[in-house]
Every structure is written in C-alpha cells, then in structure tokens.
Amino acid sequence: MESIATKWRFNSSGPAPFLLSGLEPGSDLMTTIPFSMWPTRPCPTRPRPAACLLLLGLLLLNTTVLAGDGTFPGRLGAEVRPGVREGSLQVPDTGSPAAAPATSRVFSLSNPAIAGQSDSRDGGLLLYDGFETGLSSDLWTLQYQGSGPYWGDWTCWASAGSRSAGCAADGAGAISCGGSYPNGMQAWMISGPYDLNVTGITGGTFQCDLNLVCEEAGSAYYDFFFMGVSLNGINYQGHVYAGTHSGTVTLDLSNVPEFGSVLGQDQVWFAFMFQSDETVTESNGAQIDEARITVDVPGSNEAPQVALTDPNGGGILPAGVPTTITYTATDPDSGPQALSIALDYSTDSGASWTNITTGQSNTGSYSWTVPNVTTSTARVRVRATDGAAEVADVSDADFSITQNSNANTLSLGSGTGASGTTVTVPLSLDNEDAVKGVQLDITLDGATAFLAGVTSSERGAGMVAQGAMVDSDRARVVLYHDTAAQIAAGSGEIARLSFTLQGAGGISSVLAPTDMVLSGPAGEALAVTGSNGQLQISAPTDVPLVQVVALKNPGRTRTLQVMVHVTNGTGAPPTVTAGGISVPVASVGQGVFMGSYAAAASATNVSISASATNNHGTGTGQTTVSFP
Known part of the structure; x- marks a missing residue:
C-alpha cells in the first residue's frame, strides 16, 4: 500500500501532552500513514480509520499541520482576510521541469520582463504578462509533480485580451475548457530572479487577475492557489486562496508573510502554484491573467501615451490638398518636459519614413498638405516625447x-475706394473638374479693410454664400450648392465679396487666398x-468731411455720448472740444470715433466741435445740445 509522509510540529502554547511529554515545543514528529487512509474529510462517526484516530489525537494535543506530502512541504498560516491565508511553501527538489528559461538573466527596471504590450496603467513595471503570445519561456520556469498536467495558456477565460494561463492547460492529462483538474496535482510557475535593490524604492506589488474554482470546506483548504515570493528560489512565502474567487489578487512586497519587506533585495523570485488533494475536483481550477510586478520609485518617468486617429487607414487622399x-497624446506624470509632437509619413507601409514636422505643441491636430506622390501604401506616424521617453503610433x-x-484655380480680384466706403471684389474659378463646393480663407491687413458680405454670382449663381471675419486679419468664405447643381468645368466669376475700407487714404492690402478646399460632386477633395x-x-481729393452727433444719456441727461464720423481722413482721431474743453475720442472702425462729455449743472447748452486734417486741408463739424 502506498504511503505518504506527514510532518507535524507542536505549538509552543499549552501543556506538554502526556504521550509526547519528551518532545520540546516546536520539535518535529514524523509519521507514516497509509495513503488510502489519509483523511481528506472529517472522520466518519464509525468506523474510525486509524489515520483519523491518530490525527484527532494529535489535534487534541494542540498541534498544527506543517506539510502535505514530503515532496512539496508547506504550511497554511493565519487568515490574512476572509478567504485568504498566509502560506509557506517549498519548490520540490524532485519533479519534472516543463519549461526552463531560454536565457539566464536578472530582471530589473532597466531589463524588465515584458511579454507583448505592457499594461499602460503600470509605472515602474518589472513584469507584465497578459499571456496573449503564450507562456514565454523567457519569463517563466514551469515545474510540476510526476507526469501530470501543468500551467499553460488557453482561451477559456481572460480578464483582458483573449488568453490567460490555466493551471492544468498543458502537459499529460491537460484539461479542456470546463474540464475538471486532476487529483494530486502540484504545478508551479516561477519567474526570476528580480533585482529590487533600487535606490529610493518606496513600495511594490505582485499582482494577477485570478479566476479560481476549487474544493474548499470551511477553513480546511484541500485544494488551493498560492502566490508568493522567495529569496533563494526554493522557499516561498505568500498568500493562499481556496474555494471560489474572482478578481485581482495582490501581494504587498513591503509586507510579505514571514519575510516582511523584500524591497531592497537584489534577488527575488516570484511564483504561482496550484495544488489539489486526492478527492473532489472542480472545473478549470486556477486561471490567471494580467500578471504584473510593479515598484514605486520617486522621480521615475512614465512614458507618454499617444494614439493616431486620422488618417488611420483606408480611403484616398488627393495629392497637393491640405x-x-x-x-491624442497624454503624459500621465506630466514631465519632465511638456509633450512635443513629431509627424512623419510613409509611402511603403512604414518601411521608411519622411518627416512632416517636429517640435509641435500638443494641440491634437495638424494641417498637412498631402505630398505630390502616387501610392496605395501610405501611412502616417505620430511621435510624442516628454524629453525622457518617446512613444509612437502609426496608421x-x-x-x-x-x-x-x-x-x-481660385482668383481674387481688386477693388479701390475711399476710406469709409464699401467696395466689391470678384472671386473667380478656373476649373477643369466639376465643383460642388468652395471654401477658402483670405488674409488681409485688418487696419485697411474687413469683409462685410458675400453674394454668389454668375457661374456660382444659386450657391449658398456665407462669409465673415474669423480674426482681425483673416476672413472666411464658403460657397456650396445644396441641390444637385454643380459648377461645370470652365472659368469666370462665382461670387462678389464686399469689403469696407478703413484707415488713411493711399494705403493698400493684399488679399491672399489660403486653406482652400474644392469639393467635387461626390464630396471628394480636388x-x-x-x-x-x-x-x-x-x-482723398478734398478736405475731410466731418460729422458730429451728440446723444443724451437717459439716466444722466447732462452726460453726452459724442460720435464723430470722418470721411477722407487719414485714420487719425479728430480733434474734439465741448464747451471749450477737449474731449478724447477713440476709433470704433469705419471712420467713426466716440467719446463722452459731462456738462456742468448750470449749463443751458453746450457746443461740440470736431476737426480733421488731410493733405488737402482741414474739415470741421459742429453740433449744439440744449438742456431744459
């Protein structure tokens, strides 16, 4: 009959038992119990197997179980919180290695263990594995008991992505999704060593997302999942979970059972383990995902995050058109410098790149004039740097x-007029393509003129016409057909633009079209x-014409609002007096100047005069206001 070695240790509390009075507290007692008699359930009332009687006797003598079967010695300690216990386990010196690391290295912040794309939530990342590319032999050593199954990647469950690691997903007797894990299995996943001897380290965690379904009977952990750390690669301390559990489980590296803090150690191993006894089993057992080790180091830089949103693939862009x-670009820790953006394009699916711009501020957009090339394999790349780290995203x-x-071609005409008057300028289109809509900005000297209106005309008759100043020196014009009509190929005027002139005579302004967009019948850019x-x-051909108007304030009838309109002026403010007192005025545009004057309480009337001068002489204007 097969036997299993069992190790017991006396507690230091309580009186020394009579039968074992020769043993000191804390000493070991070894006994061998037939395997078939090993009690994995509370002993039946009758008959009581010898193993049950022995166990009950030892329990009555205030003893604590320390080990399972001699191959994987261990201890389940006090509860950390409901459903979680401290655990002390040892990797077997015998057993079968399922996979050993392909390379021997010590992992560190400068040489982290990263499988696939790391979780962007984590800074100070030492380990990340979402198991999307399998169970990497560069990161994990797999060890198991006998010829049974061991940890492997599968698609039965995942907290992120589509894959996770299952405790019995690989090896002889591997289970499929929903299958029951076998009896008597013990499977380890070990990664390390890791260098945690980092200057200024203040904290750290060992985590994974756990989906656990295994046997549990109250406080008795028959089957269980263990996660822990070791300082020698053999003896592990950590937490034990049994029963049903779903969610993120965490081991605080500053407060590991028995070890205390392992931060500052230059060699630390990390492990997951699942163990079952010889009775009831459940579906799937332990499944883990998003395994990660992170440490907190003051001053460590977290890389920016960037995502290209357009052009992101598909579609056609016309050459030469903006x-x-x-x-989107963000920097989780805002430093060490403000984000700087660079853009590149490729005509060979990203095999080579041509720079578009560098050193741009993080505005979220950039107007790019598409290069004059023909390709079906174009891509755009955005790069973001915070001065310490650069990240990129590609179409x-x-x-x-x-x-x-x-x-x-869109062409703007010319117009001439006196200051204070409105002139019209033609907008013409010489086109070989049919055109459905037109948009353009016009830059001009805002001190000379401003756009007052837009009217569609001639070849553009029937188009909806809109126009306005969008800045002091920029106007925007939009023309489009809201019916099936379109502008056929040809040339000629499509709109009249009205500009109000202001400023001194003799000055001029260039009207420069920019940011032009032509739309074809299908909405395509041309x-x-x-x-x-x-x-x-x-x-001016004559002296200035000066007109003066004074308005009474209804609430304060002796306070006057003075307005002066100057035609053929130089743009300089006129000289204004009221009752012989100078009245300051300021320009409000279009040759109009405004100021205010408060008449004395005893005044029955006040005379307001204004004068303006140009190269032909001085013009004057006057008005009189009476008070009751």
Whole structure:
C-alpha cells in the first residue's frame, strides 16, 4: 500500500501532552500513514480509520499541520482576510521541469520582463504578462509533480485580451475548457530572479487577475492557489486562496508573510502554484491573467501615451490638398518636459519614413498638405516625447494618395475706394473638374479693410454664400450648392465679396487666398491653387468731411455720448472740444470715433466741435445740445 509522509510540529502554547511529554515545543514528529487512509474529510462517526484516530489525537494535543506530502512541504498560516491565508511553501527538489528559461538573466527596471504590450496603467513595471503570445519561456520556469498536467495558456477565460494561463492547460492529462483538474496535482510557475535593490524604492506589488474554482470546506483548504515570493528560489512565502474567487489578487512586497519587506533585495523570485488533494475536483481550477510586478520609485518617468486617429487607414487622399492629421497624446506624470509632437509619413507601409514636422505643441491636430506622390501604401506616424521617453503610433492600415492632373484655380480680384466706403471684389474659378463646393480663407491687413458680405454670382449663381471675419486679419468664405447643381468645368466669376475700407487714404492690402478646399460632386477633395487680389484706399481729393452727433444719456441727461464720423481722413482721431474743453475720442472702425462729455449743472447748452486734417486741408463739424 502506498504511503505518504506527514510532518507535524507542536505549538509552543499549552501543556506538554502526556504521550509526547519528551518532545520540546516546536520539535518535529514524523509519521507514516497509509495513503488510502489519509483523511481528506472529517472522520466518519464509525468506523474510525486509524489515520483519523491518530490525527484527532494529535489535534487534541494542540498541534498544527506543517506539510502535505514530503515532496512539496508547506504550511497554511493565519487568515490574512476572509478567504485568504498566509502560506509557506517549498519548490520540490524532485519533479519534472516543463519549461526552463531560454536565457539566464536578472530582471530589473532597466531589463524588465515584458511579454507583448505592457499594461499602460503600470509605472515602474518589472513584469507584465497578459499571456496573449503564450507562456514565454523567457519569463517563466514551469515545474510540476510526476507526469501530470501543468500551467499553460488557453482561451477559456481572460480578464483582458483573449488568453490567460490555466493551471492544468498543458502537459499529460491537460484539461479542456470546463474540464475538471486532476487529483494530486502540484504545478508551479516561477519567474526570476528580480533585482529590487533600487535606490529610493518606496513600495511594490505582485499582482494577477485570478479566476479560481476549487474544493474548499470551511477553513480546511484541500485544494488551493498560492502566490508568493522567495529569496533563494526554493522557499516561498505568500498568500493562499481556496474555494471560489474572482478578481485581482495582490501581494504587498513591503509586507510579505514571514519575510516582511523584500524591497531592497537584489534577488527575488516570484511564483504561482496550484495544488489539489486526492478527492473532489472542480472545473478549470486556477486561471490567471494580467500578471504584473510593479515598484514605486520617486522621480521615475512614465512614458507618454499617444494614439493616431486620422488618417488611420483606408480611403484616398488627393495629392497637393491640405488634410488634417488628428491624434491624442497624454503624459500621465506630466514631465519632465511638456509633450512635443513629431509627424512623419510613409509611402511603403512604414518601411521608411519622411518627416512632416517636429517640435509641435500638443494641440491634437495638424494641417498637412498631402505630398505630390502616387501610392496605395501610405501611412502616417505620430511621435510624442516628454524629453525622457518617446512613444509612437502609426496608421492601423494603408491608405492611398492620388495625383489629380486637372488644374483648378481660385482668383481674387481688386477693388479701390475711399476710406469709409464699401467696395466689391470678384472671386473667380478656373476649373477643369466639376465643383460642388468652395471654401477658402483670405488674409488681409485688418487696419485697411474687413469683409462685410458675400453674394454668389454668375457661374456660382444659386450657391449658398456665407462669409465673415474669423480674426482681425483673416476672413472666411464658403460657397456650396445644396441641390444637385454643380459648377461645370470652365472659368469666370462665382461670387462678389464686399469689403469696407478703413484707415488713411493711399494705403493698400493684399488679399491672399489660403486653406482652400474644392469639393467635387461626390464630396471628394480636388486639387486647387490660388491667385492674390488687392484692396486700395484712394487718396482723398478734398478736405475731410466731418460729422458730429451728440446723444443724451437717459439716466444722466447732462452726460453726452459724442460720435464723430470722418470721411477722407487719414485714420487719425479728430480733434474734439465741448464747451471749450477737449474731449478724447477713440476709433470704433469705419471712420467713426466716440467719446463722452459731462456738462456742468448750470449749463443751458453746450457746443461740440470736431476737426480733421488731410493733405488737402482741414474739415470741421459742429453740433449744439440744449438742456431744459
């Protein structure tokens, strides 16, 4: 009959038992019990097997179980919290290695154990394995008892991605999803050693996402999952879980059972283990995912995060036409420098890259004029750096760039007028493509003129026309057909733009089209070039015309709002007096100047005069206000 060695240790508390009075507290007693009599359930009332009687006797003598079967000695200690106990286990010096590391190395912050793409939530990452690429022999040593199954990757469950590690997913007798793990199995996953002797280290955790279903009977842990650490690669201390458990489990590296803190140690091993006894088994057993070891080091830099959103693959971009590259970029620890963005494009699916721009601030977008090339394998790359680390993201798939041989040109005309008047300028289109819509910005000298309105005309008749100043020196014009109509190939005027002139006579401003967009009948972008126009304020041919208006304040009738309109002026404020007292005025545009004056309480009327001068002489204006 097969036997199993069992080790017992006396507690130091309580009176020395009569039968074993010769043993000191803490000493060991070895006994051998027939395997078939090993009690894995509370002993029946009758008959009581010899093993049960022996166990009951030892329990009555205040003893504590220390080991399972002599091959994997261990101890289950006090509860850490409900459903979790301290555990002390030892890797067997016999057994079968399922996989040994392909390389021998010590893992550290500068040489972390990373399988696949690391979890971006973790900083100070020493280990990450989501098991999406299998169980890496570079990271894990697998050891198991006899010829039974051992840890392997599978798709039966995952907390992230599609794969996880199952305690009996590989080896002889491996189970499939939903299968029951075998009796008498003991399987280890070991990684290390890791160098935790890091200057300034303040904390650390060993974690995984656990899905556990195994046998449990109250406080008796018949089958269990263990996670722990070792300082010699053999003796492990940690936590033991039994029964049903789902969620993230964590071992605090600053407070490991028996060891205390392992932070500062230059060789630390980490392990997961699952063990079953010889009775009831459950489905799947232990499954783990997102295994990770992290440490906290003040001043360590966390890399930025960046994602390209457009162009992200698919579609066609016309060469020579502006398009907007969009992305998101963040820096979890905001340093050591503000994020700097660089953009590149490739015409060969990313085999080589051409720079678009560098040193851009993190605005989330960039206007890019598509290069004059033809390719079906274009991609864009965005790079973000915080001065210490650089990360990049690339279009998920290829997109196409096509060259349009047709020529399309938007041209702005010219206009001349006196300051304070409105002139119209033609917008013309010379196009070889059919056009559905037009948009352009026009840069100009805001001190000379501003856009007052847009009207579609001639070839653009019937188009919806909109226009406005979007900045002091930039106007925007939009024209589009909201019906099935379109502008056929040809040339000529499509709109009239109205500009109000302001400022001194003799000055001028270039009208420069920029950020032009032409849309075809299907909404496709068309290549387009632009031609400048000009505005000219004519020199005055006579002295300035000065008009003065004074308005009473309804609530304060002796406070006057003074307005002066100057035509043919130089743009300089006129000289204004009220009752012989100077009144400061400021320009509000279009040759209009405003100020205020408070009349004396005794005044029955006040005379307000204004004068303005140009190269032809001085013009004056006057008004009188009476008080009751």
